[in-house]
Amino acid sequence: MKTTLLVPTLNEIDGMREVMPKVKTEWVDQILIVDGQSTDGTAEYARSRGYDVVVQKKKGLRFAYIEGLEQAVGDVIITFSPDGNSDPERIPALVGKMKEGYDMVIVSRYTGGAKSYDDDFITGPANWIYTSLLNFLFKSNYTDACVMFRAWKKGLFYAFELDKDKTYAFEEKILFTTMGCEQLFSIRCAKAKLKCADIPGDEPRRLGGQRKLQLFRWGTGMLYETFRDYLFWKYEKGS
Secondary structure, rough: EEEEEEEEEOOHHHHHHHHHHOOOOOHEEEEEEEEEOOOOHHHHHHOOOEEEEEOOOOOOHHHHHHHHHHOOOEEEEEEOOOOOOOOOOHHHHHHHHHHHHHHEEEEOOOOOOEEEOOOOHHHHHHHHHHHHHHHHHHHHOOOOOOOOOOOEEEEHHHHHOOOOOOOOOHHHHHHOOOOOOOOHHHHHHHHOOOOOEEEEEEEEOOOOOOOOHHHHHHHHHHHHHHEEEEEEEEOOOOO
16 A cells, blocks of 8 residues: 655745645655645745645646645545645545555544644534534534545545536535535445545644635535535445
């Protein structure tokens, strides 16, 4: 099993300097930085440390995944935030759990005594409500359905059509935004009844940069995707 640590960045130089030296190269087979056209030296710093670097042509977190996967050597992808929110010490546990045969493993902020130090009075309850909704509709057992820090089999990204514009076309047109895909990974793994697990991991406070959360737009889009997939989406095995 080869693993790629996929690290999307956009003006994250402070976090990169603090967090990435804590990531040991022997933990994964590849550290791939996908930079969203930063202007603060993030990409240059990544190259100076010898990481593989892809500069995005199209902006948005989803496109970081799409363009990054083209250069990823791993058949397992770990998506990791370098802004301080992802604890690098959880990477070996994440890799180890995937080796047990799971399709997706999430580093949960809300299980096993883990805690988010970056949540506020809106995001904490919103995450709980949304995760509870997914569990109710799809009979899943998630404790954290939205977090970026997770590992998944690369082939699922394409099997779930997360690389296709049509998957997000309606909600993006109505809400004038670019949707992420973490919630759809959770939804579609659950509906396909794939083997998933959560492991505990704190979410530290972010270091520098700007929070990019669009709470209303993304929240509305996620609710639309949830009920659309509940009613209509089907997993075609072997696709």
